[in-house]
Amino acid sequence: MANLESLVIARRLRVPIGDAPAGSHPGQGEVAARQLDAALLSVGFKCSAALLERLADLRVETAIDLGVRVLAAVRELVGDHVQHNAYFLNFPRNVPDTVEFWVGLLSKALLDPVAAARVAQPGPLNLLALPEYGRYQHSYADLLAAHAELIPLAGDRITVLELGGSLEAEARELYFSLAGSEVPLSAEDLAALRSLTLFCDVEPERIPVRENRAVINEQRLVTGRPLLVDTVTDVLRVACGVSGGDVTLATPTRFRAFRRAERRTLIQALDAVASPAKLGDVKRHPEQWKRLGERLHPHEYPGFPRAAQVFEVARGDRKARSFDSRVEAALASGRTDDAVDLLGNAPGALLRRLDHLLRISASPDAVLGATEKAAADASGRVLLSLREHLQNRLAPAAGRVFANRNGRAWVTSDTRTPIDEDVVSRAMAILDEEIARRLPDLGKLIIDPEVLDVALPLSGKAVAPGLGMLPRGSLSSVDGELLRFFVYWRQAERRTDYDLSALMLDASYDNLEHVSWTNYGNGFAEYSGDLTDATDGASEFINIRLAEATKPIIIPQVNIYSGEAFDEAAEAFFGFMIREAAQDGMPFEPRTVRMKSDLRGSGRVALPLAFLLDKEGDWQVKWLHLYLKGSPHFNQVEGNRISTSLLVRSIVERDYLRVHYLVDLLERRGAVGEHTTYIGLQAPADLPEGTKVYTPSTLHELIPA
Template identity: 30%
Template sequence: MDALERIGFDRLGLVVTPRGVTTPAVSAPLLAEFAHAGVRFANPEEITDGLAGPHRELIAHIRAKRGDKGTYAPLFRGFPERLPQFDDAAFRFVMARVRLRTGDEDWEDALDFSRFGWWPASSIPQDEARAEADRRAQAMLPRDSRIEWITVRLVERPELEERLTTWMRDCFTSAASLREDVRNDLGVLVNLLGADGIEVGDVRFRENRTLLFELLWALDRPRLPYTGATPDDLLRLFAALTGGDVSLAEPITFPRLTRADRRVVINTLEASDRLGDVFRRRGLWLAIDRGLHVGEFRAPRVRDTFALLRETRHDYTAFPSRFERTLARDHAAAVRLAAAEAPGLLGRSLRRLASLAEDEAERAALVDAIAEAGERIPLRVLLAARAQLADNGRTYPRVVFGKDGSALPIVREPGHLAVPKDFRAALLAAIDGTVDARVVAKGDWSGETVWIEPGLDRLLLPDQLRATAQGLVQVERGSRLPVGDAAVVRLFVHWREAGERSDLDLSCVALDERFQIVDQVSWTNLGNGVMTHSGDLTSAENGAEEFLDIDMSRAIGIGRKRGWRYLVPVIFRYAGPTFEALAEAYTGWMLRNDATSRNRVFDPATVANAFPLTGRKRYAVPMLLDLESGEVLYVDVYLNSAPRARVEQDGRDVALLVAAVAGRRRTKVTIAELALTHVYSRGATLVDDPAKATITFGTGEGRTYDALRPEKLLADLL
């Protein structure tokens, strides 16, 4: 499997089958092997004998994506039916403190009673010999009867390249940031397929523009002057090349360039119709001017512009500070400044600016600014501003996500930054008018029929894919998908050390409808009649696993009596190196019908989602189960904590965090809302049957816009 085939499978669900004959004696076993890995084909009749052999590497790749990093085994035999007879964590801690007073053991060793034959199922270092025997025994057990299918399509090589070229164009032109793994794949594709089909003018999102210019700089540098790159594009390129901040909020370092490289930069500036933008960031360009040696090149526009730049004393480099200073003394002037120089900031700050408007003149100025600058505000920003205004401060806590996936909950009283009713209506009308005009400009749909899959009102429009997990399923945080009808949801974490001893702990917290903690299962409490823990391993030299089963029928029945509404898995880093420093670290969940000791404890074909654990934080929260609605709500965040992170110490922070993520649906745009906006503004007709539709919105192979592969949607509709 080469790079194109791997990317085609990961991003588009495509499998290349070489041209040739199809022999049932070959194709039937091939299809069966893929089925064992949870893969089925939308067009199995297209399979050829040429796929035999190469299929092994693909199946290994699929299994790895589903978290299969070896033969998994539970710590105690008999999981999940039989818990250890005695495992009182509080008593264990008391005894550990006694041991610390009488010996030199450190805390982890003091908690380890395995050499006394005590508590052999929990809080012990891995027994390598026993683990290996258990893994061999697991391999002899039957699989689960359930399969969580991944549906893919067989194609020939030319179609793969054509589809990947389209996907690459959609990624670059999408109106959202891209994950690091997607960015890496785009680099591979540009290198192998070229970038001739990408119109730089269509690449609007600044991080995506920077990535494209970075790739062109590496692969086709002389092309840069013909791309329409602006001075700001060059600054962001320099920031990317030197590991700086591409938002240009911080000073950047000018890279060391050859004379030929400097000629490319000068020629790009000379060709730009935005050369005057250098005055907006005077400080940065003056710093760069010393390394460019403009006078060495025949570039009269650049030479004259930089001469004037050196003479002027007005500094345009710190727009945020100028904006804040202006806002402190003159609200209307600040609004006009933002509309003229930073319309995106105007949209992102709209609710704050609206709440600070004190009189009719200031309010009218803000409404007028939105109407006048609306065509220069990114459509996704306008839609987000509309959702924020519609909520009007009712939903708290909220959460802000960092570029590294970290989360910061924001706690305020309901009504914070609320906007008066009439003023809010005027702002919403201005936004709606602008949005309608922007959508209409994308083309007429008057002859189209559109079907929108039920449930898309539960999926939020992706707006920050940069830090989302590299899972089998990618949706925006706060989105919901049905959990299905499985008897058991089995959570898992797998990790392997890279030298230093490491202890990860899988836990699950039960919350009531107000997001208050009502119960938990973890290494300190292995079971509660609904959830069952497989036991706590405190080292993983050759790879270790922990499992936690949730009996769904009991969770709904008994949980209702106990006041449960949500179940929240958490992976704590109790001790040892960060997630990213481990040799392997995966988590996810399976949907099982036969979750007993008579079946394999881990079956990749039952994995609903899996993703690597990354980052330097103390714990990860992948999702929550909503027992009332029968849905998985995607949380996908990392948080910090004091050392020895655990439920008892960090449970309240977990509850606050998931409450904030669950509330995002009231302050964000859903995919259904975006689809309906295009239907109504562009004159299409809604239908209730996908077979009657010319345009379909849904989840899965064959839809015009697949919400689970949002690149095309983000490129075409925003």
């Protein structure tokens, strides 16, 4: 229950209290409530007036216990649950010149007989093996003593925690939001959904994303209820999920032994959906099907012959032609009209191939006619994704960016033939009309201007939940004078060295500079020092004085030099802080943190975001959520500078579909109802009663069905 409570607080910024018993007299818990509010302010949070009033009426011990849990949850959300020491005691002051630093370490080593003997060994000198390198030379208490307290200023982040209902009601609302999402969820949100299914006994009427449906089906299988499936792959996802594997099917699963009742449920569900037209899907994951067949023993169920055919196809004993293969055959033989007719039976597939069809078809009008029919039946996410794609076809791109579900990205030149501008415009008009038709009536709109440049969350896979997170392609303003990146990691089993670095580019994405463990600073940035062991956790920082920056593009990155991958470490997260020049304080100050999120993904180089100086002289952040493959060992900023600059340029110059697109459609249509809807980064306190609120954590609910 405590984990569920923390989940609600972190995801919704609401404190579930419900019918917690009041004290024997009004205001009994007021002192505890005020103490909690003061403690929250130290990490950049605050209780709303309603929450403060409710806490004050609780029994003292109840208010104190709840306050401890709330504070722990938000401290972890902002990254303040660990101690952030820095290699250089006085960082960002007195950071030595890089050469000066190495000479000093070498001199100290030569004065130590044991270290001197190691340094004098034949062969190249290994500077990283010097005794004082890569390890804290002072305690966290020493760091505290060397830095003054943070000077609070009006620009510090204040995130308001709202009063929630009962834990049951808040958990159910979060469950419905995740389960009914129109966009795929991140791995963390899928895990949250799995926890919520154990707690919530009511299912949403509609579960559009198959991975979400698989998670819910896991619980249905365990409890002996029929499965919600309509393809053979849906059944495979369920088997993977209950075996502790990957419901996205991106990685192989080692299937567990199934109980007899579970085997029968899976076989029965498989038999119900294994029509000849759907058997072709088996070829997408043949090895997984073979392993599953070894666990399900389909020969024991002669009453379900179509289920047995699935495993025959997997083994190659039965032929099954997939829908995609028939489409490809038609396209390969030049029968574009036949391919369009086939795709008319699968609206989503037609729209995903629209660019290709328009390039090769001799009759764009016929393709657009099929597009109009398909648009009426395709999902809202597919319509929006295609709309974004088409608007980027009207301008030449620096390159085509490809990113997988884990954020692993690569860029290549765009060699596609152009599509006539009039054809593209007509296709976009078809999509605009259908999207506008599906948008719900939101009544009177109250819009925070800051949210208009937030990209629509068309997929949540690459975005790990955290504080201040926005979808890839979003733009937000940077409102301070000092920018500070931070990374924290703690190794699980073996020595692990992550390196925080920053790549600086000019407006043409050239003339590269960097700050890293090989270059401790330049005229406007300082590096906190390299740590090479994180047994007890390690933190690195880069401080940027924005007013003095001579490069308009700054790209922080985290390189895995050696050791565990991001998703293997016990803990790993990145974030950034914003301060004013007049502020003092520790290298890490939670109330100045604007963004913090876990690092994960299969890449060895993380590119969370980029900072850009616009034409008006204001700094903005563009959200990337990307990972480069990198090398198995010894990644550093100098080695990936070219690929990084190409990738970031492609992301920065891409025209993402943002919130203002939906707002324009809604305002063009006009309000119908009397209710009010607010869309913004954080809800203000003076909204009309009953206002429906959409913030970054719930923007996916705006994606039409």
